[in-house]
Amino acid sequence: MTIAEHKSHLIVLGKFLGQFGIKESEKAENIPGNERFFNEMDHKIDQAVHYNGWFTRENVIFSLQQWSEALSPENLDKWLNRYDFSNKGGKTVGIVMAGNIPLVGFHDFISVLVSGHKVQVKLSGNDKQLLPLIADFLMQLDNRYEEQIQFTEERLNNFDAVIATGSNNTARYFEYYFRDKPSIIRKNRNSVAVLTGKESKDELARLGDDIFRYYGLGCRNVSKLYVPQDYDFKDFFEAIYEWNPIIHRDKYANNYDYNKAVYLMSEYKILENGFLMLKEDESFGSPIATLFYEFYKDEEELRKNLSENEEKLQCVVKKNPGEKEIGFGKTQKPELWDYADNVDTIEFLLKL
Missing domain, CATH: 3.40.605.10 (Aldehyde Dehydrogenase; Chain A, domain 1)
Incomplete structure (x- = not known):
């Protein structure tokens, strides 16, 4: 053929x-x-x-x-x-x-x-x-x-x-x-988003798609945020509120309740809005209904950190994305030439 x-x-x-x-x-x-x-x-x-x-x-x-x-x-x-x-x-x-x-x-x-x-x-x-x-x-x-x-x-x-x-x-x-x-x-692999605090409401709303589509089960779903020091999550929570019906899905709600109980019993500090919990954590992979976040001081230092962890990351989402980054709302809309793990599948197959 x-x-x-x-x-x-x-x-x-x-x-x-x-x-x-x-x-x-x-x-x-x-x-x-x-x-x-x-x-x-x-x-x-x-x-x-x-x-x-x-x-x-x-x-x-x-x-x-x-x-x-x-x-x-x-x-x-x-x-x-x-x-x-x-x-x-x-x-x-x-x-x-x-x-x-x-x-x-x-x-x-x-x-x-x-x-x-x-x-x-x-x-x-x-x-x-x-x-x-x-x-x-x-x-x-x-x-x-x-x-x-x-x-x-x-x-x-x-x-x-x-x-x-x-x-x-x-x-x-x-x-x-x-x-x-x-x-x-x-x-x-996990995906992360880098916020500067200058994102529009529309951009943050599209970030909601990156977080909640498929309940966050995909490697392209954003599971962690990097935010500047003293970042105010108020605008973020307001922008993603349209996803609040997700809490009425039994399997998601069960995970939300379970993880919230674990965090509270462990006396972890969390932020939450009734359908998503934010927990400060250095790890990339967060549990369902939880989004990890980490503060950064220097953008260059953050770029270096992400580069050093490239093999653990599927997508890096941000405003004005660079060559190996993507814009808000696009993680679950990959192009045919966006290969998983950055391994060119066709090239591999043609060499067999």
């Missing part, structure tokens, strides 16, 4: 995914396979929400809409035109997927396909409803995908390379188990 054919199929897939809405889905005309797959996809979205208490329809639809926007002709050209696909591929690449947010392994999945390799997918039990149907949709667009795509509930076998995502603990297992294969092993 040529790269042009892969692009054309992904463009159609993007249009297919863009049909689904939070309250109502709108069936578009002239999408191949829509008669078969439209209602089934709507059903699978509901199933995904049923099987994973952290998946709401709003968050699943948000993920589908982001992928729909990403799979545009312009984005696909910008992503793929920089590579030489003359290598015919033909290897089998195993993917061990995480299940913390909807379709979290989808980028790896399409990267393997466009690189001309076969993909063997081991899904997380927390997110196993959507991708098999998407794979079926691609297969009806072009039956050659049937030879490229395989799902397994057992251990990966007969593979040439692997991409595995998990915690720091599971990464140690992955590194040992896949030690004889070319691999990308992803560990825990």
Whole structure:
């Protein structure tokens, strides 16, 4: 299959995914396979929400809409035109997927396909409803995908390379188990935001998206703030208040209550607004419903600190972002060329 054919199929897939809405889905005309797959996809979205208490329809639809926007002709050209696909591929690449947010392994999945390799997918039990149907949709667009795509509930076998995502603990297992294969092993990462005190209300509101989308479960979610000395959190709390309904979600509320009790019993000083707690802490990874913060005195010293901890960070969010930083409200809207852990997946696959 040529790269042009892969692009054309992904463009159609993007249009297919863009049909689904939070309250109502709108069936578009002239999408191949829509008669078969439209209602089934709507059903699978509901199933995904049923099987994973952290998946709401709003968050699943948000993920589908982001992928729909990403799979545009312009984005696909910008992503793929920089590579030489003359290598015919033909290897089998195993993917061990995480299940913390909807379709979290989808980028790896399409990267393997466009690189001309076969993909063997081991899904997380927390997110196993959507991708098999998407794979079926691609297969009806072009039956050659049937030879490229395989799902397994057992251990990966007969593979040439692997991409595995998990915690720091599971990464140690992955590194040992896949030690004889070319691999990308992803560990825990966190994202931080740097505030100066000069942010507008709109910028702070968009930061709320970076914090609360997917309940903060993704590595791209902001889990810590760096703020200047004597920073007043009043404007921050006011700007993010639109997210207050999140406390009515049982799993989030349970974490809020539990962590608040732990902090109070431990006599930690916290700031809170009824749905988010702020705790001063040097760590990067905060518990659900908690945001760590740390004061800084010197911006240059802070840049040095973040640079030294680059391998622990996925995103650095700030006003007027630099080359390796991003603006407020964009952490959960990555571009196709924004690679996890800054490891170029396509480059890795083309070298196999």
